[in-house]
């Protein structure tokens with residue numbers, strides 16, 4: 259594995275630790291952290307900050323029966339929670355979003371495929387499959403866009419992104435990512451708005467493809 | 470255990486006892502320390518007292534059940550509980566499951582490294598000292614950020630927020646983690 263060179267900015271890691279990052283981005287951040295030591299350490303530093311605040315916050319007495327209630331619950335069987343671990347190129351949080359299944363690829367034409375992990379009115383997170391040498395369909399995004407490479411690599415005006423690298427683009431960035439020649443590039447893309455693919459699919463058809 | 474417990478903070482010793490021996494008395498002591506702080510912390514987000522207690526109950530139960538994941542070489546007890554509290558708070562209030570990174574399990578049977586545990590605690594101690602030197606409005610802002618009350622945009626717009634400066638003091642954890650993962654991946 260080549261070294262990761264594109265990381266998550268500190269303000270986004272802090273927001274993730276605090277839980278204020280919208281769900282779709284949180285999937286991308288948790289996935290990158292699963293692959294990246296540097297960002298994991300940074301995240302743990304934010305958690306230490308949170309812990310220090312917790313330690314020094316003003317305490318409020320709890321109800322008298324609370325401790326006894328809790329101690330009585332310790333032996334109760336816990337509902338087993340599914341643990342999703344890494345599967346091939348997919349880090350645990352992606353496998354969790356797929357609920358342990360493989361991606362359900364849908365063709366977007368020209369060899370490009372997508373598998374939507376989740377979307378709602380606040381945004382979406384999806385897997386994209388781009389054949390080597392092919393451009394990611396010309397798209398705009400309304401706000402922040404995070405793209406994490408899981409296989410292959412792509413390049414755009416800002417640089418080259420290999421496995422584990424994450425590109426964080428704001429609305430000002432007009433970019434044309436192109437999958438590097440070779441293996442197809444598979445990436446995880448999170449946005450706060452449905453991606454608008456401009457050239458590939460006529461706008462009229464977009465609801466059909468849910469893009 | 471080979472390390473000198475007298476030098477390691479009480480909370481860490483208690484949490485290790487919960488993790489390794491399911492020690493209820495130790496858990497009770499952790500409850501006495503953390504439950505009122507958690508309640509105060511959660512109520513600062515505008516939760517009512519009963520709802521805050523419901524979350525505290527859930528957090529402490531999770532601490533008991535996930536004790537095996539506690540690794541004092543990387544996290545202070547308070548940092549570990551902070552993250553559990555944020556996760557459970559979100560899961561309960563938003564009724565959605567928060568995406569979390571893959572866990573890094575400690576090597577089973579690995580001997581505790583007292584010097585590393587102490588280093589983590591010293592770092593956190595420095596952090597607490599730095600926090601206590603802040604002006605009240607600065608501390609307030611940081612608390613809001615770490616309670617999930619600010620968007621990431623608002624966090625990055627807070628240029629007066631000494632967040633990066635404070636956080637950059639925690640370097641040792643980073644070094645340790647690099648070292649640990651190098652061993653795992655190579």
Ligand SMILES: [Zn+2]
Nearest residue numbers: 265266294297
């Ligand atoms: Zn990183």
